[in-house]
Amino acid sequence: MPSPERRIARRHLLAGSAAAIGAPLIGGAAVPAHAANPSRRPASLELDESRYVELDADFLNTQTAHYPRIKRMRDGRFLLLYQTSQHSWNVYRTISRDLKRWAEPQLLFASHKILDGADDQCYATADARVLDNGEILAVCSFRANKRFSTHMELDGLMLRRSTDNGNIWGPEQVIYVGANWEPFVHQTPTGEVQVYFTHSAPKRVIENTVGSTGVAIIRSHDRGRTWTPHVTDYPYAADRVAQQYVRTADTGVKIFTDQMPSALQTHPRGGIALAMESRLVDGYRISFAYTRQNWPDRLGLNEPGPAERQDNIFRGAAPYLARFPSGESVLAYNLDSRQHVRLGDHDAREFGDSQVFLPGNGFWGSIEVAGPRQLVTTMANVRPDGNKIMIGVLDLIKP
Incomplete structure (x- = not known):
């Protein structure tokens, strides 16, 4: 008989996910397309307990590892990125073939002195994408440690490239200047590479809005x-x-939210779903924005949008999206210091119940498809004796 933990992990996450593809939106919420066929057995996710592993602080070269991102490279190995503090300092990389044995971590983005030693340039929130030609782009936020968001010219986005499956990396390349955080790298079927990020600089410098x-x-x-x-x-x-519009300040300035984006291609002709965290007065929520034409229009400084959205649909923060080759989307996010996972439809418009698989407490995790029915999930396990990085493999169970 399976253990209680395994029985819990096999609870159904989405009823009729295949039937829910393309479910229409009514009043900002997805219509449950599976409701007409309640007898359809749902797909589910199950943790492979034999493959669960934790990387400890001594191995990671830091007591405060955060923000892990795992990517499967073209040669089948896995690249893990993480940062060495909660907010910013250095970004490390390490490589594994089996998700259990990892090479000695190496610095990918290393902090250094700037302004004649008066400040430090730090790095944070790295993400990566394995491109259609096998090259890997790693992008992170860089910032002045003492002058972040007050001296925009000292903040931005930095890129490094690997053409040999993560072994050697090219020089740093500044691709955006201005205060930001939490970039996400995406490539469309046409080959266009997109870097999404939390965009705070224009409101700050134009309207002095914090x-x-x-x-x-x-x-x-x-x-x-x-x-x-x-x-x-x-x-x-x-x-x-x-x-997303939140309120108008006493000064008359409009305040918006939406941050920490994660994008998922929903149609080869330009359809994209964008998961975001929305910061509201009573806490964080998960919101979605959608485009059918690869974001043809740019929003104005004080223009809410886009028109096609689902706002504040779940409590939670730090969303990350992935999709199995068979079409099921997956959303991972943080809620009450645990990583929650929901299985969804092809368009990332309707999701089933949330489930918790990783045992530790932390935040800012990610997911990556590792095979036709396998998903890798990771998050920092924040501990007083040194943070660990949790790595688990989830199996997609289909009827």
């Missing part, structure tokens, strides 16, 4: 060598694609 965020992108049509828009100075504005 705490207003949105999501913007920069795009590349040559696999990350050049970028549009090429943002290097005032007003530090990229292509704004999502922001």
